[in-house]
Every structure is written in structure tokens, then in C-alpha cells.
Amino acid sequence: MTGLPRLTLMELKLFLREPLAVFFSVLFPALLVAILGSVPSFRTPARDIGGLRVIDLYVPIAITFVLVMLALNVAPTFLATYRERGVLRRLATTPVRPLTLLAAQMVMGLGTAVFSVLLVLAVGRLAFGVGLPRQPVGFALALVLAAAAVFAIGLLLAAVAPSARTAQSLGSVLIFPVMFFAGLWVPRAVMPELLHRVSDLTPLGAGVQALQDATGGAWPQPLHLAVMAAYVAVFGLLAARAFRWQ
Amino acid sequence: MPVIEVENLRKRYGERLAVDGVSFRVESGEIFGIVGPNGAGKTTTVECVEGLRAADAGAIRVLGLDPRRDGAELHRRLGVQLQESALPDRMQVGEALDLYASFYPRPADTRRLLEDVGLADQRRARFGRLSGGQKQRLSIALALVGQPEIAVLDELTTGLDPNARRATWDLIEQVRERGVTVVLVTHSMEEAERLCDRVAVIVAGRVVAVDTPAGLVARVDAEQRIRFRPLAPLDDGLLAALPEVRTVTRNGSQVVVTGTGNLLHAVTSVLARNQIVAAELRMDQASLDDAYVALTGRC
Numbered sequence: 074m075t076g077l078p079r080l081t082l083m084e085l086k087l088f089l090r091e092p093l094a095v096f097f098s099v100l101f102p103a104l105l106v107a108i109l110g111s112v113p114s115f116r117t118p119a120r121d122i123g124g125l126r127v128i129d130l131y132v133p134i135a136i137t138f139v140l141v142m143l144a145l146n147v148a149p150t151f152l153a154t155y156r157e158r159g160v161l162r163r164l165a166t167t168p169v170r171p172l173t174l175l176a177a178q179m180v181m182g183l184g185t186a187v188f189s190v191l192l193v194l195a196v197g198r199l200a201f202g203v204g205l206p207r208q209p210v211g212f213a214l215a216l217v218l219a220a221a222a223v224f225a226i227g228l229l230l231a232a233v234a235p236s237a238r239t240a241q242s243l244g245s246v247l248i249f250p251v252m253f254f255a256g257l258w259v260p261r262a263v264m265p266e267l268l269h270r271v272s273d274l275t276p277l278g279a280g281v282q283a284l285q286d287a288t289g290g291a292w293p294q295p296l297h298l299a300v301m302a303a304y305v306a307v308f309g310l311l312a313a314r315a316f317r318w319q
Numbered sequence: 320m321p322v323i324e325v326e327n328l329r330k331r332y333g334e335r336l337a338v339d340g341v342s343f344r345v346e347s348g349e350i351f352g353i354v355g356p357n358g359a360g361k362t363t364t365v366e367c368v369e370g371l372r373a374a375d376a377g378a379i380r381v382l383g384l385d386p387r388r389d390g391a392e393l394h395r396r397l398g399v400q401l402q403e404s405a406l407p408d409r410m411q412v413g414e415a416l417d418l419y420a421s422f423y424p425r426p427a428d429t430r431r432l433l434e435d436v437g438l439a440d441q442r443r444a445r446f447g448r449l450s451g452g453q454k455q456r457l458s459i460a461l462a463l464v465g466q467p468e469i470a471v472l473d474e475l476t477t478g479l480d481p482n483a484r485r486a487t488w489d490l491i492e493q494v495r496e497r498g499v500t501v502v503l504v505t506h507s508m509e510e511a512e513r514l515c516d517r518v519a520v521i522v523a524g525r526v527v528a529v530d531t532p533a534g535l536v537a538r539v540d541a542e543q544r545i546r547f548r549p550l551a552p553l554d555d556g557l558l559a560a561l562p563e564v565r566t567v568t569r570n571g572s573q574v575v576v577t578g579t580g581n582l583l584h585a586v587t588s589v590l591a592r593n594q595i596v597a598a599e600l601r602m603d604q605a606s607l608d609d610a611y612v613a614l615t616g617r618c
Contacts, residue, residue: 079421083414090409154407163405166369167422167465168394 076169080177088147088181098142098185102135103192110201122262129204130260132197133284137219137255137277139189143182144223145230145244145251151178152231153240156317186220207290211283215293218301219280223251225308226276232315254278261285273297276304322347322469322500323368328377330363337363339524340377345469350491350501352515352532354508356615360524361504365471368502369399382468395424398467400458400475408447412438412457415446416464423465435490436460437483451478459487463494470494473504488513508607518607520614527614532607539605539613545576545586547597557593561585573599 089095106128109115115127122130152175155161161171197203206212227244234240253259254268255277261269272278279300283293323345330338338360345351353361366372367379370386370393379386384393406415416433420426433439436456441449449457455478462470475491476484491514495501505511511518512532519529528535542565553574555567563585564578576586583602590597 076422079418083410083418086414087407087409158407159401159405160407162371163401163461165371166394166397166399166401167419168391169422 076173077177077180080169080174081180084151084174084177084181085184088185091147094142094147094150098139098147099189099192101142102138102189103196105138106132106135106193106196106203107200110197116201122260125262127260128197128201129288130256130262130285132193132203133281133288134256134260135193135197136190136216136284137280138252138257139186139193140220140223140280141248141251141255141277143186143189144220144227145248146241148178148182148224148227149231149234149240149244150237152228153234154237156231157237182224183220190216204288206284206288208287208292211292212287214298215280215283215287215301218298218305219277219283222276222280222301222304222308225305225312228312229308229315232312232317251275251277255281274300276301320347321345322382323351323502324378324380325364325368326378328364328367328379329375330360330367330372331375336524338367338374341521341524341526342377343519343526343529345500345502347500348495348498349516350495350503350514352511352518353502353504353521354506354511354518354611355521359521361521362473364521365473365502365504369397369471370394395465396468398462398465398470400462400470400472405458406446408445410446411442412444412446412449413442415457416460419461420464425466427464427466429464432460432464435493437486452480452483455479456483456487459490463499467499469500469502471502471504475503475505476507476510484510508611512607520611522615535610535614536605536607539610542577542579543582544603545583545601546570546573546603547600548572549574549590550596550598551594553590553593553595557589558586561589 109131110128112127115131118124118126155174161174164171164174194203194205198205226247230243230247231240234243254272254275256262256264256272259268261272261278261282264272273282273296279297283297283301286293286297321344323343325344326342328338328341329336341360341364343351353364355361363372367374368381368386370390373387381393382396386393410418412433413429416429420429430439433442436459438453438456438460441453444453446454446457455476459472459475462472472491476487479487488510491501491503501514503511503515515532517529517531518535520527520535528538530538555569555574558564558567558574558576561578563580563582564576566575566577568575576582578585587597
């Protein structure tokens with residue numbers, strides 16, 4: 074793909090010029106872990122959450138927050154803006170294919186996600202002794218599936234939104250329920266039974282649990298992997314059908 | 320030698336026939352204008368030439384290439400300026416030009432190009448902060464950054480002030496002097512008259528005329544019209560008797576003479592012989608505007 078390295082670098086530069094997006098997708102998740110970890114009672118094991126500490130629960134939650142910001146806020150806004158502005162069409166008149174720009178955007182997003190996730194893990198591990206994933210393969214699988222699930226939703230959003238502004242607002246609104254079921258406000262371990270079951274069926278409810286299980290050393294449960302895979306398949310297919318170049 | 324050949328191009332959007340059998344040839348090194356009312360099919364036609372759209376029927380060769388099949392090769396040799404601005408707001412002018420330069424095998428010197436379009440001082444300015452005219456000039460620079468053999472410019476000077484417009488016209492003439500063939504889609508007859516070697520007039524998806532601007536003007540059998548205010552009493556019969564004169568009318572203190580041939584000379588000779596000074600002498604001649612109105616049938 075001609076132009077991919079140059080375009081990726083340019084996408085990264087442009088992303089770094091969006092201070093709010095950078096703050097919420099790169100710094101905020103690590104900051105969240107740091108703030109919660111500095112509350113003494115969150116650093117002591119509690120019986121009602123299976124002998125874990127609150128901070129142990131929030132590391133996977135912060136990781137899904139990285140994914141949700143990049144997939145539902147950053148990516149749809151960029152893509153819808155590019156379509157609205159005719160950036161993709163402009164590129165179609167040069168030797169570079171417009172698909173290269175989407176690839177560059179994806180490489181940039183993946184790189185940012187990996188960096189931010191490592192930052193969260195590092196803060197958790199170094200500052201509060203949160204164990205690194207004991208089942209690294211399962212953890213990586215859960216991470217990839219969770220990322221793909223929310224990214225597929227973000228792509229559909231970018232495809233159906235009539236304007237960049239709409240894509241951005243829809244994405245921001247969607248972040249609340251997705252993160253609610255991921256346990257940002259009430260961790261899954263203390264959710265009432267019904268809520269917990271609903272959460273199992275949401276992309277990041279399943280994602281958080283799969284990350285949590287893999288961190289503890291267990292293989293993620295088939296239910297959660299299947300739920301995430303289903304989101305990838307359904308939303309990915311819808312997005313691919315709905316996407317327009319201009 | 321033609322560098323663009325369009326034969327019987329047709330394109331339909333749903334029920335609407337946007338382009339209905341357009342044919343024309345663009346010769347190497349010329350500035351070729353495409354004019355016509357909104358929705359006449361001008362932009363669709365050039366989009367087919369650029370390979371952005373597939374034609375429903377007809378044949379297009381650009382530099383001997385098929386725009387749809389040989390798009391990769393064509394896009395290295397053809398520069399395009401699109402109507403709307405198409406860059407992210409936070410990208411800097413210099414970054415955009417360097418990025419686009421990196422797409423081509425033999426790009427232009429971007430600093431030099433920025434000077435040519437008068438944006439040297441805006442090199443580090445963000446696209447979102449540029450004025451409409453500056454955005455327009457940047458999009459022209461992007462069309463030229465690959466050192467194309469053909470440049471297709473759509474609505475070149477729309478939104479530019481008169482000074483910037485003239486500067487842009489000078490730039491296009493310089494580009495042509497380097498041997499680049501220019502295809503200019505425009506609404507401005509002044510622009511077509513000033514720049515174009517030949518102009519195609521497209522109306523309702525068809526080419527109604529292809530000619531030099533002067534040739535198009537000559538097609539409309541326009542009358543000349545002279546107005547003046549005589550500073551001494553004038554007998555209208557003296558003018559009416561001239562073979563060049565068709566009508567003589569009075570409009571208050573103003574005399575309006577219409578006719579053909581060497582009308583101005585005939586009228587001023589009569590006035591001089593009778594020692595009548597003509598104040599506020601004006602002469603209207605058919606312009607490309609008149610030719611356009613006549614050809615597009617809106618008079």
C-alpha cells in the first residue's frame with residue numbers, strides 16, 4: 074500500500090492535536106486507576122467481591138474505557154469527517170487509494186490502544202501491585218475481541234451518521250450505556266443479578282469479565298467470547314454494507 | 320495530438336440522464352474550458368475523465384489510458400482540483416503539500432509551489448484557519464504538486480476576490496507555459512475568455528458548441544450598439560442615412576444607435592464632419608457572456 078507509513082504518521086499527528094480525545098483515550102484511563110488506587114479502602118481485599126480489591130476490578134474496566142473512547146468517539150468522528158469533507162474522494166484522484174487512509178487510521182488506533190492499555194497495566198502493576206494477566210493468551214484474545222466488537226459498532230455509526238457532528242454526538246451518547254454495563258459506575262461483581270445478566274450480553278460487559286478472568290489465570294468463559302464475536306460479526310457486516318465512500 | 324478523447328459519453332443517475340452523448344477532444348498544451356449551467360453535466364463529465372466515476376456508455380482515453388482500468392497510472396500523471404475543500408482542519412498547509420507530494424514519483428518543489436500560489440507565509444497555518452481564497456489556492460497547489468501532464472480544475476476562482484482571481488489566472492498561464500494541458504470547468508465567462516484556447520459549452524448533458532472564445536462570440540449574430548450625448552443639436556436623419564446604421568433612437572438627451580459592420584467609425588465620422596462633440600460615448604459589443612446566454616438558450 075503506497076503512502077501507508079506517511080499517512081499513518083499524519084493521522085497520528087492529527088490525533089495528537091485533539092487534546093480532549095488524547096486525554097480521554099490515553100491519559101484518563103491510567104489516571105482513573107491512579108485516583109481509585111489512592112483510596113485506601115480500595116486497596117484492601119473485600120469479601121463481597123470475591124476477595125479481590127476494588128482496584129483489581131478497575132484495571133480491566135479502565136482498559137475497556139480505552140477501547141470505547143477510541144472506537145466510539147475518535148474513529149467515527151474521523152471517518153465521518155473524512156467522508157463529509159471529501160477527503161477520501163480527494164485521495165481517490167491521487168496514486169494513493171482511499172482504502173489506505175482507512176488502514177492508516179486503523180493502524181494509528183491500534184497503536185494508540187496498545188500504548189494506552191500498557192499504560193493502564195503499568196500504573197496498576199507498579200503503583201498498586203495489581204497482577205499482570207496470568208493467562209496472557211486468553212487476555213490478548215479477550216482484548217482483541219472486545220476492541221473489534223466496539224470498533225464494529227463505531228464503524229456502523231460512522232457509516233450511517235449523516236454528518237460528522239451526528240457521528241460524534243451519537244458516539245458520545247452510546248459510551249454511557251456501554252461503559253455502564255462494563256461496570257464503570259457499579260462494577261459487575263456488585264451488580265444485582267438481573268443487571269449482571271444483561272451486562273453479560275453487552276460487548277464490554279463480556280469484555281471486562283473476559284479480561285478479569287484471564288488476569289486471574291483462567292481462560293475467558295465461552296459465553297463472553299461468543300457474545301463479543303457475535304457483535305463483531307453482526308455490526309461488522311452491517312457497517313461494511315452501509316459504508317459509503319462519499 | 321489529443322491528450323483527452325471523449326466519445327459519446329453517457330451517464331445516468333437513477334431516472335436522470337446527467338450526460339447524454341458528450342464528445343470532445345483536448346489537444347496537448349491547450350487550456351480547454353468547459354462551461355454550462357448548473358446541473359448541465361460538466362462535473363460528471365470531468366469526474367468520468369478523472370476516473371472517479373464509471374461511464375454508462377461511451378469511450379474515454381486520457382493520455383492513451385482508460386481512466387477506470389488504468390487509474391493508478393493515470394493518477395500519477397493527472398492533477399485534480401475538486402470543487403470543495405478536502406482536508407482535515409488541523410492539518411497544516413505545508414504538511415498537506417508535503418504529504419501529497421510524497422504520493423507522486425516526481426513531485427514539484429513544495430516551497431516553490433507555495434510561493435507560486437501566494438501561500439508561503441501560511442506554511443504552518445492550519446487548514447481550518449485559512450480564508451476561502453487561501454483554501455482555494457491550496458487546492459490548486461495540491462492539483463499541481465505531482466507535476467501533472469494534465470491538470471483538471473473545477474471552479475478555479477469561485478470565491479476569490481478580483482486580485483486573487485487575476486493572480487490565479489497568471490498562475491494558470493505559467494502552468495500552461497510549462498507544457499501542462501489544463502481543463503477548466505467554470506461559470507465565469509470572463510475567465511473562459513481570458514484563459515481558454517477553446518471552450519466546450521455543455522447544456523442538459525450535451526455539447527452544444529466547441530470553439531475558440533472569439534469563434535463562439537462570432538456565432539451570435541449580435542448587433543453593436545453605440546450611445547452618446549451630443550453636445551450640439553443633431554439631426555437623427557444624418558445617422559439613419561448611413562448604411563451601417565439600423566436604428567436611431569432617443570433616450571432623453573442620449574442618442575442610441577444600433578447597427579453592424581464598422582458602425583463606430585461611420586457614426587464618429589458624421590459627428591466630426593458636423594463638429595458635434597459626443598459626450599459619454601459608450602459602445603456595447605457582444606461578449607462571451609452574450610454568446611453563452613444565446614447558446615444555453617436563456618435569453
